[in-house]
Amino acid sequence: MPFPPSRSALRLLGATLIGLACLGNAAAQTPTIADEITVATLTPQEKDRLLGDLFKDLNKDDDDQEAHVWDNGGDRGVMVKVTYNFSNSGMTEHSLKAHVCRDLKFIVTAGGKSQDLSRRTCSQNSGKWDVQGKDPAPVVYPPFLSDVTIARLNAQEQASLLKAAVRTLKDEEDGKSRQWSNKGLGNAVPLAVRLTPSGTDAKPGSYSRTCRDLTMVLDGKSGKQELTRRSCENRYGGLDIEPDYVDE
Structure with a gap:
């Protein structure tokens, strides 16, 4: 029998779902793939926007689709472009929990330089992906x-x-x-x-x-x-x- 949810609990649950959907956590507790970018410096807001778009696409897009192209708009005079797509999706299991894993091709270009941050990424218990910062230890x-x-x-x-x-x-x-x-x-x-x-x-x-x-x-x-x-x-x-x- 589930616990009876209080009014405050329902508000908190709604906020949790919105947070997972938008993934607007400004500062992840652990480094994210955006923190590994060395060919350019993204602002915290740009990192949030990049991770939010990546999160939505990881959850909804099929393998081997046309690559997504993200850019920061060049507002500070430096255009940063990220190209990514997915392949080889599959299920894995650890700690008795099922998780989705995908091969992520992730290329960053800025100022005539490029950086390859591709890797295999897997979902976590929180609903995020490990490229967004790993879950804290239970x-x-x-x-x-x-x-x-x-x-x-x-x-x-x-x-x-x-x-x-x-x-x-x-x-x-x-x-x-x-x-x-x-x-x-x-x-x-x-x-x-x-x-x-x-x-x-x-x-x-x-x-x-x-x-x-x-x-x-x-x-x-x-x-x-x-x-x-x-x-x-x-x-x-x-x-x-x-x-x-x-x-x-």
């Missing part, structure tokens, strides 16, 4: 509840608190808390936990799957502890805090 969290330090949870407590966390993430609105206690779970030391979801947003590279922040405030004999982690669902509605979750 965040790796420790096993759920392994970072609880103010109490020693027995197996019954762990199973019950995990169930409460899953139900909180799936059922509660952002900012609305759910209470949990270990009463009757075989531990004489009382423990109370307040679970609160927030930050509902679309999973990067996905139009329907959801991620949320889960904040747990634990109150026990040894004091209080606050833990926050981001949790995402897979295509079947499972959450990555669940033991049988399979990453895709």
Whole structure:
């Protein structure tokens, strides 16, 4: 069962889709193919425009079509021309995810000089291509509840608190808390936990799957502890805090 999207989540999802469609991210987190150009210097705006056009054409054009010709308009007195086309498209798989790869012929000319930046390029989990800057490494969290330090949870407590966390993430609105206690779970030391979801947003590279922040405030004999982690669902509605979750 997918998480109920809040109004703010829908706005964020819309912004995410627009961003992927236009690819107007001004400064990619990692270098792009435009940053490898040495025969000319493109402004950040020119790089964005070049990468945006390349992104749209990579997604929609067939192999071996007439080459695309892009230029910067020579606004600063230096005409930069980029000619590119695609071939040999195919599917590949890594990390249990399918990706499209294409041979990109990419030639830059400026001031009587030319530069060949051709390579094979593949799509990424975010929906971008690696020529636009590679996706950041995924965040790796420790096993759920392994970072609880103010109490020693027995197996019954762990199973019950995990169930409460899953139900909180799936059922509660952002900012609305759910209470949990270990009463009757075989531990004489009382423990109370307040679970609160927030930050509902679309999973990067996905139009329907959801991620949320889960904040747990634990109150026990040894004091209080606050833990926050981001949790995402897979295509079947499972959450990555669940033991049988399979990453895709």
